[in-house]
Amino acid sequence: MSGVPVDPYVVPALDGVAYGLLVFVAAAGLVLCFGVAGILNLAHGTLFAIGGYTAAALLDGGWGSLALALVVGVGAATAAGALVALLLTRVGAAGHLNQALLTFGVALAGGSLLVAAFGPDDPPVRVPAALDGSVVVAGHRYAAYRLVFIVLAAVLAGLLHLAVRRTRAGMLVRAAVDDAEMVATLGVSPAVVRVGVLAAAGALAGAAGVLGAPIIGPGPDTADAVLLLSLVVVVLGGLGSMTGTLLAALAVGQIQTLGVALAPSAAPFLLFAAMAVVLAVRARGLATARRAT
Amino acid sequence: MFVTLPRRSRARTAALLALVLLAASACADDTSTAGSGGTVKIGLLASLSGTYQSVGKDIRDGFQLYLSAHDGKLGGRTVELVVADEGNGAATAVPAATKLLKQDRVVALTGIVGGGSVAAVQPLLTETKVPFVGSNGRPELKDVSRVWHTSYLSDEPGEAIAAHVRADVKGSVYAIGPDYQGGWDELRGFTEAYAAAGGKLANPDGKTTFTPFPATTNFTPYFARIKASGADAVYTFYAGGAAVDFVKQYAQSEIKDVPLYAAGFLTEGGVLDAQGDAARDIYSVLNYSPDLDNAENRAFVAAWKAGHDGSPTTYAMASYDAAAVLDRAIAAAGDDATAEKINAAIGQLGQIASPRGTWQFSPTTHAPVQKWYLRQVRQDGRALSNTVVGDLATVGG
Numbered sequence: 001m002s003g004v005p006v007d008p009y010v011v012p013a014l015d016g017v018a019y020g021l022l023v024f025v026a027a028a029g030l031v032l033c034f035g036v037a038g039i040l041n042l043a044h045g046t047l048f049a050i051g052g053y054t055a056a057a058l059l060d061g062g063w064g065s066l067a068l069a070l071v072v073g074v075g076a077a078t079a080a081g082a083l084v085a086l087l088l089t090r091v092g093a094a095g096h097l098n099q100a101l102l103t104f105g106v107a108l109a110g111g112s113l114l115v116a117a118f119g120p121d122d123p124p125v126r127v128p129a130a131l132d133g134s135v136v137v138a139g140h141r142y143a144a145y146r147l148v149f150i151v152l153a154a155v156l157a158g159l160l161h162l163a164v165r166r167t168r169a170g171m172l173v174r175a176a177v178d179d180a181e182m183v184a185t186l187g188v189s190p191a192v193v194r195v196g197v198l199a200a201a202g203a204l205a206g207a208a209g210v211l212g213a214p215i216i217g218p219g220p221d222t223a224d225a226v227l228l229l230s231l232v233v234v235v236l237g238g239l240g241s242m243t244g245t246l247l248a249a250l251a252v253g254q255i256q257t258l259g260v261a262l263a264p265s266a267a268p269f270l271l272f273a274a275m276a277v278v279l280a281v282r283a284r285g286l287a288t289a290r291r292a293t
Numbered sequence: 294m295f296v297t298l299p300r301r302s303r304a305r306t307a308a309l310l311a312l313v314l315l316a317a318s319a320c321a322d323d324t325s326t327a328g329s330g331g332t333v334k335i336g337l338l339a340s341l342s343g344t345y346q347s348v349g350k351d352i353r354d355g356f357q358l359y360l361s362a363h364d365g366k367l368g369g370r371t372v373e374l375v376v377a378d379e380g381n382g383a384a385t386a387v388p389a390a391t392k393l394l395k396q397d398r399v400v401a402l403t404g405i406v407g408g409g410s411v412a413a414v415q416p417l418l419t420e421t422k423v424p425f426v427g428s429n430g431r432p433e434l435k436d437v438s439r440v441w442h443t444s445y446l447s448d449e450p451g452e453a454i455a456a457h458v459r460a461d462v463k464g465s466v467y468a469i470g471p472d473y474q475g476g477w478d479e480l481r482g483f484t485e486a487y488a489a490a491g492g493k494l495a496n497p498d499g500k501t502t503f504t505p506f507p508a509t510t511n512f513t514p515y516f517a518r519i520k521a522s523g524a525d526a527v528y529t530f531y532a533g534g535a536a537v538d539f540v541k542q543y544a545q546s547e548i549k550d551v552p553l554y555a556a557g558f559l560t561e562g563g564v565l566d567a568q569g570d571a572a573r574d575i576y577s578v579l580n581y582s583p584d585l586d587n588a589e590n591r592a593f594v595a596a597w598k599a600g601h602d603g604s605p606t607t608y609a610m611a612s613y614d615a616a617a618v619l620d621r622a623i624a625a626a627g628d629d630a631t632a633e634k635i636n637a638a639i640g641q642l643g644q645i646a647s648p649r650g651t652w653q654f655s656p657t658t659h660a661p662v663q664k665w666y667l668r669q670v671r672q673d674g675r676a677l678s679n680t681v682v683g684d685l686a687t688v689g690g
Contacts, residue, residue, distance in 0.1 A: 123567065217538065225510070256511060257513060
């Protein structure tokens with residue numbers, strides 16, 4: 001429309017924020033597990049997929065169904081997270097390789113179960129009718145649901161920050177990372193903390209799966225895609241810093257949208273090129289100064 | 294020693310027993326392949342698991358539909374259909390095809406979803422001299438002497454619709470598709486024929502934009518580029534999950550009012566249900582639509598709907614036709630229907646009546662010379678469906 005050169009990039013930039021926040025909510029659970037509690041949960045993408053499939057099964061275009069899907073999806077993913085934690089009790093202390101093997105097996109089995117239950121096709125996801133359209137933002141058409149999602153995800157991110165920083169549960173988790181034995185002498189079992197962390201991570205993944213289903217729809221490949229993006233974000237974010245994770249997720253969102261719009265021929269490797277550059281320059285990720293925040 | 298001795302003798306007994314059994318089964322095999330019993334063994338290989346299982350199941354069901362409509366007989370002979378799972382591609386297709394061709398010793402093979410699987414299975418066909426009547430994937434092949442397809446070549450949909458798009462769209466067209474062999478072929482078919490008709494692409498460098506496959510799930514950045522290019526229409530090819538993402542995001546994007554033309558797979562089968570209203574009004578080109586008005590199609594659709602929810606797809610139709618081809622070829626091959634005779638008979642079939650309309654094999658490519666249809670996604674009763682709105686070019690050979 002106007003001749004301003006930034007004009008074609010307004011929508012990709014906005015979309016990058018939506019995408020980045022979705023990746024953040026999805027990856028936050030993995031950060032809790034890996035960065036904060038030292039558990040490598042490769043079934044994390046499957047927990048997201050549980051939320052996504054729940055959304056596809058329950059959403060019928062009304063607001064009530066969205067609330068129901070959120071409750072059921074978060075509940076199911078939380079339970080699945082707790083189940084992973086129980087499976088991990090024997091190998092939990094045996095190092096990351098054993099954890100990776102076990103949770104990867106859980107991811108494979110879970111993925112097959114989801115396909116068996118919901119079919120091999122990507123099921124349709126119906127967002128509330130009021131949001132199933134587009135709105136004009138600064139002269140550009142943009143999907144209404146994604147705009148609302150930006151707000152929802154920002155609220156979730158804020159709540160998560162408060163929970164980790166300000167609540168007793170958040171403090172216990174952070175304390176268990178710093179010195180598990182000391183926490184145990186205070187009368188809190190590290191095993192209980194582990195179950196709690198994995199359940200909370202499951203809840204986050206479930207919420208991301210339900211709310212993000214219209215953006216990254218559920219399907220046989222969803223679990224892998226989300227796990228890969230989350231791992232990239234966790235590594236970029238500096239393994240354990242929530243602030244770093246947020247920055248990394250927003251950066252990944254912009255790379256995946258604005259980056260592709262600016263340099264489409266480089267699209268296949270933009271993300272991993274950026275990751276390689278960040279790791280080469282700052283081996284511990286984007287946020288290195290602040291640990292476990 | 295005492296412990297090993299009886300074991301060794303037991304092994305010898307077992308080996309002897311195995312030999313006897315093998316000889317017995319070989320004898321049994323000889324009698325069954327001679328075909329005097331009136332039965333004929335056909336192998337069907339299709340993806341019954343994995344990414345393409347919805348296509349694979351349509352192929353299996355289309356073939357079985359023809360069989361059950363003809364009392365389980367092809368060419369007057371009772372058919373023993375051996376079904377095997379192609380899985381996700383060549384790695385699983387080859388062992389399954391080996392079993393069908395060497396162990397079950399089928400006289401003809403049909404099905405196969407993936408082009409890569411067909412290419413990998415072809416050496417086995419050459420070795421066993423068994424004809425293959427494929428109903429979907431068709432790769433680039435040097436030797437088609439035993440390979441026949443009832444589907445199409447990947448560049449034909451684009452070739453068939455290009456002249457119509459050129460005449461219909463006043464201005465330039467933006468071409469976009471997935472970055473793999475199938476996507477290159479589909480888009481090349483369109484861009485070459487469109488350029489030959491005097492059309493000009495809206496893409497800034499004059500070349501098709503290819504998106505990473507299957508990694509691309511968010512098309513918004515590409516839509517922003519299409520908007521910036523000032524295109525008057527878009528031509529694309531996507532299938533499966535990518536087709537759902539593309540169509541849903543297109544409908545809510547800045548270019549939602551730009552007409553969308555596509556190879557028919559963008560809105561074919563299960564993906565159309567997933568796309569819902571977002572797919573409304575999309576134009577696509579395909580060799581089949583369930584609402585075609587001819588006697589074969591009415592019978593086919595009615596029989597299909599008796600056992601399935603929804604309408605048949607082009608995949609099911611192509612497999613139904615593969616059964617029809619084998620039906621006539623086995624009848625023409627006579628009493629002693631060997632693989633060689635069936636293969637020769639397929640080449641002599643001439644016109645084949647089909648739910649898609651009459652078609653015939655091209656003598657050079659062994660793929661159909663067939664008419665293509667322009668379809669539009671419209672309301673059909675309670676559901677959306679691909680409705681034929683016109684005939685396009687007859688392409689093939």
